[in-house]
Amino acid sequence: MTLRVNDLKVHYRTLRGDVHALDGVDFELADGEIMGLAGESGCGKTTLGKSLIRLDGRMRHVGGTVELDGEELPIADDRAMVPFRYHRVSLIPQYAMSALNPTRKIGRMIDELLRSRGVRPRKVADELRRRLELVGLEPDVLGRYPIELSGGMKQRVVMVMSTLLDPSLLIADEATSALDVSTQRSVVESLVGFRDRGYVKSMIFVTHDISLVHQMADTVMVMYAGRIAEKASTRTIIEAPRHPYTRMLIGALPEVGTTTSDTRLEGIPGTPPGLLDPPVGCRFRARCPLASEECLRTPPLTEVAPGHRVACWKTGA
Amino acid sequence: MTDVPGTPGTADPGTTGAGGERRTSETLYYARRNPKLLIGASIVLLLLGIGLIGPLFIDHGPNQYIGPQSTPPSGEYWLGTTSFGQDVWAQFVHGLRSTFLTGTLGGGIAFLIGTTVGFVAGYKGGIVDEILNMLTNVVLVLPGMVVLIVAVAYLDVRGLVVQALFIGLTSWPWAARAVRSQTLSLASRDYVDLARLSGRRTWRIITSELAPNMSSYLVMSFILLFGGAVLIAAGLDFIGLGPAGGVSLGLMLESAVAWSALQLGLWWWFIPPGAGITLLVGSMYILNVGLDEVFNPKLREL
Numbered sequence: 001m002t003l004r005v006n007d008l009k010v011h012y013r014t015l016r017g018d019v020h021a022l023d024g025v026d027f028e029l030a031d032g033e034i035m036g037l038a039g040e041s042g043c044g045k046t047t048l049g050k051s052l053i054r055l056d057g058r059m060r061h062v063g064g065t066v067e068l069d070g071e072e073l074p075i076a077d078d079r080a081m082v083p084f085r086y087h088r089v090s091l092i093p094q095y096a097m098s099a100l101n102p103t104r105k106i107g108r109m110i111d112e113l114l115r116s117r118g119v120r121p122r123k124v125a126d127e128l129r130r131r132l133e134l135v136g137l138e139p140d141v142l143g144r145y146p147i148e149l150s151g152g153m154k155q156r157v158v159m160v161m162s163t164l165l166d167p168s169l170l171i172a173d174e175a176t177s178a179l180d181v182s183t184q185r186s187v188v189e190s191l192v193g194f195r196d197r198g199y200v201k202s203m204i205f206v207t208h209d210i211s212l213v214h215q216m217a218d219t220v221m222v223m224y225a226g227r228i229a230e231k232a233s234t235r236t237i238i239e240a241p242r243h244p245y246t247r248m249l250i251g252a253l254p255e256v257g258t259t260t261s262d263t264r265l266e267g268i269p270g271t272p273p274g275l276l277d278p279p280v281g282c283r284f285r286a287r288c289p290l291a292s293e294e295c296l297r298t299p300p301l302t303e304v305a306p307g308h309r310v311a312c313w314k315t316g317a
Numbered sequence: 318m319t320d321v322p323g324t325p326g327t328a329d330p331g332t333t334g335a336g337g338e339r340r341t342s343e344t345l346y347y348a349r350r351n352p353k354l355l356i357g358a359s360i361v362l363l364l365l366g367i368g369l370i371g372p373l374f375i376d377h378g379p380n381q382y383i384g385p386q387s388t389p390p391s392g393e394y395w396l397g398t399t400s401f402g403q404d405v406w407a408q409f410v411h412g413l414r415s416t417f418l419t420g421t422l423g424g425g426i427a428f429l430i431g432t433t434v435g436f437v438a439g440y441k442g443g444i445v446d447e448i449l450n451m452l453t454n455v456v457l458v459l460p461g462m463v464v465l466i467v468a469v470a471y472l473d474v475r476g477l478v479v480q481a482l483f484i485g486l487t488s489w490p491w492a493a494r495a496v497r498s499q500t501l502s503l504a505s506r507d508y509v510d511l512a513r514l515s516g517r518r519t520w521r522i523i524t525s526e527l528a529p530n531m532s533s534y535l536v537m538s539f540i541l542l543f544g545g546a547v548l549i550a551a552g553l554d555f556i557g558l559g560p561a562g563g564v565s566l567g568l569m570l571e572s573a574v575a576w577s578a579l580q581l582g583l584w585w586w587f588i589p590p591g592a593g594i595t596l597l598v599g600s601m602y603i604l605n606v607g608l609d610e611v612f613n614p615k616l617r618e619l
Contacts, residue, residue, distance in 0.1 A: 054514055057442075082516030091514065099507040102615060103529040112525060116515045145614040 001070075002168055002202040003029035003052075008064035010051045020275045021047040023226040024064070026301055027309075029169070034195055034203045036213030036234065038249070039223040040272055045206045046094075048223070049171045051075055052204070053089050069168055086117050090167035090200075092175040096158040100146035107142030110161055117165065124164060131160045131199070135190045152183035159190060163199045170200040174207060188216045210253055214238060219307070222246045225272050225283040228301055232308035242310045245284045282312070290314045347611045354607025360600035364593065368417050371410030379403070379411040379564045390585050397585035400576055405569075409589045412566040416547050416594070419481045419565065423546030426485025427492060428539045434489070435496025436523045440504050450497070457490035462552065469558045477560045480553060484546045492538045499531050533609030540605055544598040551594075566590040 008025045011018040021044045029035055037045050047059070052075065055061060061076035068088055074080035093099045101109055110128065111121040129139040135156040146154060155175070163170060172191065176184040194200050207213055213220055214234060221231040222245065230243040241247045248268045270287040273279050279286065281296040288295070294313045301311040348354055377383050382402040390397045396405035438449035468483055503509060504527065512526045528535065551567020554560075573579070573587035610616045 085514050085516065091511075093507045093511065095507055099511055101508045101512075101526055101530070103532075103613065104525075113511075113515055116512075116517045116521075147615055 001028055002031050002033070002068065004067040005052075006065045006067075008048075008051065008066060009062035010047055010055070011060050011062050012047075012058050013060055014058075014276070017276055018060070018062075020226050020278050021059075022051060023275075023278065025223075025226075025228055027221060027228060027231055029202045029204070031201055032195060033219060034192065034205060034217045035231075036210075036217035036220040037204055037206045037223065038208065038210055038213060038220060039229075041208075042225075042272055042275075043223045044226040044275075045223055046173055047226075049091070049173045049204060049206050052169065052171055053085060053091050054078065054081065086113070086162070086165050086167065088167055089169045089171070090162045090165070092158055092162050092170065092172040094174045095178055096155040096175065097151055097178060099158050100154055102146055105143055105145055106149075106157055110142070110164070113161065114164070119165065128160070128164060131164065132157075134193065134197075135160060136186070152179060152186065155179060155183070155187055156190060159187070159194070163194055166199055168201040170194075170203045172203060172205045175205070176207070176209070176212060184212060185215075188212060192216050210238075210250065222249065225278065226275055227283060228309075228311060229284065230308075230310045230312075232305075232310075236305075236308055242304060242308070242315045243284075243312045244288050244290050244314065344611060347617055351607045351610055353603050354611060357600045357602070357604025357607055360596060361604060364413060364597050364600075365417060367410055368413035372407075372414060375404070375407045375410065377404065377407060379408040381407075387581070387583055396589050397583070399573075399586055400578070400581070400583065405585055405589060408564050408569050409566070409593065411564045412569050412590060413593060415477055415560070415563060415565040416550075416567070416597070418477050419484070419550040420543040420547045420597075422478065422481035423484035423488070423550065424539055424543035426482060427489040427542045427546065428535075430485070431489035431492030431538065431542070432496050432535060434493040436500055436527065437519075438493070439497040439500025440519060440523060440527065442504075446497075449493075453490045453493045453497075456487065457494070459487070462549070465549070465553060466556065466558060469553060477563060480550060480558075480560060481546065484549050484553075488542060488545055488549065492542060495538060496531075496535070499534055500527055503527050503530055529612075532612055533605060536605045536608055537602075540598070540601045543601065544594075547594060547598070566593050570594075 005025055005027050008022055009020070010022040012021050023044075025044070025048060037048065039045050050056065050059065051061070052066060052073070055075060055078070066073040066075055068084070073084060073089070100106065104112075114121045114124065128142075132139055132141065137153060137156055137160075141149060141153065141157060149157065155178075159175075170191075175191075176187050179187060191203065191205070195203060205213065205217060210220075217234050219231060220234050220237040222229045222237070222243065224245050230237065230241060230246045232241075237246060238250060241250055245268075248266070252265060252267050268287060273283055273286065280298070282288070282291070282299050285291045285295045292313075297313075299311045299313045301309050302315070303309045304315050380403060384394055384398045384402045384404060386398060386402045387400045388394060388398050394404055394406065396409060398404060399408075434449050434453060438446045438453075464487060465483055469480065472479060509522065509526050512522050517525075547567065550565060551570060554565055554568040554571060567590070569590040570587055573583070573590070578584075578586040
């Protein structure tokens with residue numbers, strides 16, 4: 001088990017009170033697992049991704065633990081997290097376009113990063129070249145400035161950079177959202193390749209794009225309003241989701257695998273609840289077609305089948 | 318002014334394992350082909366040269382009464398004489414020298430304080446920002462000229478260096494504010510975030526990620542501070558608080574006005590110092606634009 005997150009609670013401090021962005025998140029990530037993390041905007045996906053590597057100034061770790069390879073991550077202590085970053089946990093930022101310093105040549109930037117991590121650039125120079133070739137880049141990009149590269153090339157440079165030290169966990173936060181579809185595909189394929197070659201042990205892929213998740217992820221975790229709604233293998237999530245939210249989310253997509261559809265796609269009516277003062281019980285209650293009395297109590301995340309966990313009272317129905 | 322810490326031009330050689338060896342030659346390549354840089358740099362260097370070398374060829378002091386009074390430029394007195402018979406050319410070259418000194422020293426001190434305060438406040442944020450910003454605002458609303466007059470008037474030692482020091486200590490706030498606001502916007506970029514993620518020290522992030530991306534802005538600040546220091550020095554000189562027995566372009570300008578050179582038509586008395594200051598600050602501005610084009614890969618043209 002690479003990653004084990006227990007009852008993680010992270011709040012945002014605001015003047016009006018705490019925003020419960022992550023409110024008791026529990027999940028595990030197996031070795032070699034690529035997990036897609038899906039959900040609407042504001043459901044806590046990005047917050048979860050950030051919590052695992054670096055809490056920003058407004059975020060406060062309220063409770064819960066994160067274990068990586070059996071070792072607890074000191075996520076609330078920014079200083080203590082430093083040795084873990086890039087070595088053990090790494091991140092591909094949301095906009096790779098702006099992740100490269102425009103006044104630095106790429107090779108120099110990578111060297112600086114390595115040196116700040118206590119790694120001699122020479123020691124990994126060959127590996128760096130090999131990996132650049134692997135993602136289809138000439139090693140001479142190292143002598144270039146970021147503006148000389150296309151968006152997709154920058155994205156691949158950032159990917160190589162983030163994974164150069166073979167982290168156990170890679171967090172890709174909307175890593176492909178700013179790219180066109182064909183580039184997305186090659187980026188996704190490279191990421192899977194990195195996992196297959198053991199450059200990264202496991203990966204959390206944060207995205208809105210379920211069809212992209214379908215292509216690459218082994219499992220999918222669906223979040224809703226700061227909690228986990230459902231986690232299962234990709235196949236199960238697409239074909240037999242149990243949580244009403246997941247069902248509606250999948251139903252709102254053009255069907256994966258088919259080209260025509262007779263019925264009009266339905267959206268999910270309503271909006272997610274505000275997390276400043278989250279509703280009691282199941283958070284999806286107000287928008288759920290199946291909601292009833294028992295939904296006033298918070299549904300536990302229960303395992304309905306091996307590897308398939310759902311937080312809903314209605315899963316039996 | 319070009320040695321902003323961490324500008325790409327000052328790359329430490331030999332440490333790059335992957336790429337970037339052609340750095341220096343590449344910068345030179347663009348520098349040599351940039352007309353703005355060449356024009357600006359040659360004028361500044363020319364003036365600097367005149368200020369440095371000129372006085373060596375003049376065997377009399379700039380304030381000595383040596384020639385006939387109020388003569389226009391001639392072969393003997395290249396820029397004519399004042400209404401007291403002082404050699405304007407001698408005054409000009411000496412004045413240029415002290416103007417460079419005041420500008421560099423006063424502007425330099427102000428630049429150092431201003432950028433340091435600005436970077437730290439903008440990058441650190443929070444309580445550090447609050448305190449530094451308060452300090453900046455306090456110094457900003459002090460009537461600088463009055464403080465200078467009082468301070469300089471009570472000082473026993475009165476030389477160029479002390480004058481420059483005081484100018485430097487009072488004229489940094491706007492630079493601090495400008496740098497702070499730039500830093501605030503740059504600090505939210507992803508690459509700064511990634512650098513922060515790697516646990517690099519604050520000053521390393523400032524010098525390697527923030528400063529190079531605003532190097533032209535920094536050079537610009539220095540040039541404006543330089544010009545400001547020259548003008549403030551001229552103002553102080555005018556009210557008799559300048560370096561005792563010294564000479565500067567500002568002092569020349571003011572004494573020309575004080576002795577009605579304008580009304581008497583002695584144009585050779587006030588045009589050289591005025592043109593000198595204008596030319597110096599103007600060509601430094603052009604130089605700055607050129608430097609920007611050389612150091613910022615986005616602005617490079619082949």
